[in-house]
Amino acid sequence: MKLRRDVFQAIADPTRRAILTLIAVNAMTPTVIAENFDYSRQTISKHIQILTECEILRQEQKGREIYYQLNPEGMKEIADFIEPFRKLWEERFNKLESVMKSYQSKK
Amino acid sequence: MGYKTRIIAEEGKQEILITREFDIPVALLYKAYIEPDLIEQWMGTKVVKFEFQKHGSYRFETTDPQGNKHGFNGVIHDYIKKQEIIRTFEMENRKFGVQLEIYSFEPLTSKTSRLKQQVIYQSPYLRDQNLKLPFKQGINWAHNLMEEILVNLQ
Numbered sequence: 001m002k003l004r005r006d007v008f009q010a011i012a013d014p015t016r017r018a019i020l021t022l023i024a025v026n027a028m029t030p031t032v033i034a035e036n037f038d039y040s041r042q043t044i045s046k047h048i049q050i051l052t053e054c055e056i057l058r059q060e061q062k063g064r065e066i067y068y069q070l071n072p073e074g075m076k077e078i079a080d081f082i083e084p085f086r087k088l089w090e091e092r093f094n095k096l097e098s099v100m101k102s103y104q105s106k107k
Numbered sequence: 108m109g110y111k112t113r114i115i116a117e118e119g120k121q122e123i124l125i126t127r128e129f130d131i132p133v134a135l136l137y138k139a140y141i142e143p144d145l146i147e148q149w150m151g152t153k154v155v156k157f158e159f160q161k162h163g164s165y166r167f168e169t170t171d172p173q174g175n176k177h178g179f180n181g182v183i184h185d186y187i188k189k190q191e192i193i194r195t196f197e198m199e200n201r202k203f204g205v206q207l208e209i210y211s212f213e214p215l216t217s218k219t220s221r222l223k224q225q226v227i228y229q230s231p232y233l234r235d236q237n238l239k240l241p242f243k244q245g246i247n248w249a250h251n252l253m254e255e256i257l258v259n260l261q
Contacts, residue, residue, distance in 0.1 A: 008245030011252050021255045082114055084241035090112040093127045093222075096149040100135045103145065 007074065008084050010054040015039065016047050020056065020070060027060060027069035116238060121231045123238065125224040133220035137189045137212045152179070161185055165194075181208075203237050204229040 010016055015037070022028065022036055034044040048068060051057040056074035060067045115124040129136050139145050143154040146167075155178075156166040166180040178199035184207075186192045192210040197203075211223040228234035 008242075008248060011248050012245070017248075017252050017255065020252060081239050081242040082116060084245045085238050086110065086112055086114045088241045089114070089125055089127070090110050092149065093112055093129070095151070096136075096139050097129050097131060099145060099149040100129075100131045100139050103138075104131065104135055 027067040122227045133214040136220045204233045
């Protein structure tokens with residue numbers, strides 16, 4: 001089962017915000033989106049994927065090309081207010097675990 | 108697979124319970140809470156002061172992306188090595204009150220452990236305000252983003 005991504009987490013990232021700002025004006029293909037950034041095509045694809053999973057982006061097939069556009073409905077979604085709190089702790093604890101694992105292996 | 112972190116926040120109560128299982132021995136989990144340089148690494152904060160002793164005090168400081176400094180402090184009320192830490196925690200210059208934090212560390216196997224973090228706030232209202240903080244941050248991001256988009260559309 002694929003985990004539903006968190007909208008807040010998606011838009012907290014500056015690159016993803018830049019992508020959203022960009023395509024808010026015009027629907028764009030992944031290639032055109034990537035041309036606007038210094039990152040690799042792969043990195044941009046990953047960001048697009050996350051935004052799509054959150055349903056902030058919508059795909060539209062036009063001929064052979066896939067165009068991405070903003071899905072305003074996705075932005076309106078308000079998750080359960082505890083969820084971002086839990087996510088914060090989940091990330092902190094993941095960090096704790098990885099810090100302590102590398103601490104352990106250094107010993 | 109779900110998240111490893113569970114949050115129990117019953118309606119109308121002034122406490123929450125956070126539980127999490129770790130793939131590290133309990134001694135290491137406990138250590139992550141009492142060594143300043145380790146705290147700095149996983150909490151992403153600067154440890155300005157840390158007297159880990161009964162009635163000792165501590166202070167953390169973080170700097171946000173805008174360069175503003177935020178202080179946090181509290182007192183170690185008591186502790187039992189590798190089992191329990193009881194401390195207070197307060198965000199400085201914010202109206203979220205003081206919270207009492209009870210950390211229980213339990214071994215599960217020789218390589219895994221569980222943390223139970225009970226947090227008691229001054230009132231149910233303040234508990235909810237604290238719980239909503241990351242949510243509000245999310246809402247701010249959403250608002251800023253909408254503004255950027257609107258500016259671009261002009």
